[in-house]
Amino acid sequence: MATPTETTTLLFLPPGRAPASVNAAVASWAERLRAEVPTLEVLIAADEAEARSLLERADAAYGTLPDGWAGRAPRLRWLQAPMAAPPVGFFTEELAAHPVVVTNMRGVYNDHIATHVLAFVLAFARGLPGYAAQQRDHRYRATVVPTVHLAEARLLLIGAGGVGTTLARYLAPFGTEVVAVDARVTEAAGIAVHPAEALDELLPTADFVVSTVPHTPDTEAMMDRARFARMKATAVFVNIGRGMTVRLRDLVDALQAGELAGAGLDVFDEEPLPADHPLWDVPNVLITPHVAMNGPYIDERRYDVIAENCRRFLAGEELFQVVDKRRWF
């Protein structure tokens, strides 16, 4: 065995606060990495105690670093977050101060989430929620629900990341105009990207407003009553990013006041959404329970991100999907 200074070590941290399902595949990933990247020493920490001790010599780690641990990781130069958008608590002040580079899992759900968004968008464009209400009452064409003609519609993305660009690709055959505000990128395929500050100006122009952004210090509660009031009364709001970016009571109030026409929501500021929340019964709301990312091949795609970053890490190349540790994305 090589001396510690000559070996590059990747440590899989124990699940910690992340859902256990996220780490279920770790053992097989470690085995595959050992075979495919033989110059990398791959370690799996069985529990917290072992993780603390192994962290001393880890050059890289996969998982969530508990608060207070960064000081015990003198060699750590890369931390791969197990999620596309790690929860509050992942990005500590201590982590920001440490020289470690953090990468995330964004991208692995793009097709599943963009398809889910389009399912919401098309349902509203064709009046399905309104007809579902008539179906419950066994009423055939009690009223004709207005349609949205996608060839003349504008969809505003909050966040022009992988989900947004995939959605723009799906919408291209319809001729829908896709615009975005984004705090990071200035261009994205098929999307007219504006700076984050343009949100208030663009909200009144959109037929669909789709939030894809993670929960960060800048996005928390960004969609509040004042912003919903800026939307067209005929427009629909979709959130498949993070629940904490939306004041949900404000959305309920805005919908009940007719300030927008409907909402498709997969994330909520409280999850699970409490059974007595008024949102459940607001007309023209489609609720799915944080399942927009569901679909096959996620673990395979996670492995591909890890393996590609291992390759880059060993080659001294810039890592893939690097996060700004102070902005959380």
Added chain:
Amino acid sequence: MATPTETTTLLFLPPGRAPASVNAAVASWAERLRAEVPTLEVLIAADEAEARSLLERADAAYGTLPDGWAGRAPRLRWLQAPMAAPPVGFFTEELAAHPVVVTNMRGVYNDHIATHVLAFVLAFARGLPGYAAQQRDHRYRATVVPTVHLAEARLLLIGAGGVGTTLARYLAPFGTEVVAVDARVTEAAGIAVHPAEALDELLPTADFVVSTVPHTPDTEAMMDRARFARMKATAVFVNIGRGMTVRLRDLVDALQAGELAGAGLDVFDEEPLPADHPLWDVPNVLITPHVAMNGPYIDERRYDVIAENCRRFLAGEELFQVVDKRRWF
């Protein structure tokens, strides 16, 4: 004014059995045709009596020819049907025997109907009907509804016409395989077209089966219990063609027996669907009340079909959207 034999006359028949809305735009069309096609004499029959008398000298007509009238139309060489798929009764034996060429309005709804179909398809692919049922009960993720990964799914079209080819174009970015059976065409962009006889063989291979066909002698009740039984238990049936092509009680029975997973239906063998029909309450059924064609620009597109056929008719060219009078499409 030219003598009758030198003038070519187009007669707009009174609404008759067609919905009045279909003919609301006739006056403006007639005016526009008079301006744009000055060599054509354009007549509007105010009522049945006037229509009978004007038909004597009409070379062309727009509308529905009541049974028994074809014998009173000695000069008629072109009849433009006002609908994409005229109802039973339009294609009489007498009409079939008459030398008149019949054209229809197929195509004017392609984008609206294909969008409606995709709304159904994506709703089922993402589990929306299952989550809507949980939403009614205020239950957050009582169960996780399975998704269909469109990149690996096969959609079988019954009918590879304009709606089908538009749908194939919308599905292209997803990588969904689109196959069809069709009694008329042998190729269509983006679709692997098979003869109508291949239906039974293809039904067990599809994740979505979408019927777009009109009601004809050959399609009446074509989707019956035996055919639903051939579908995958995980597959979804969509009908946006004509209700009479499906034995609706058979579909209810097949759904209740778990022979297929769901249905999105815009047309029914009885319309309006009676309030006591068992279909209303079958889980995983989305019902819309014959509105898949709703959307803007229909009258403009109808005018374009009429004007193009007027141009061709006067020039002695082959007409556009010609119907086989004995097959009704």
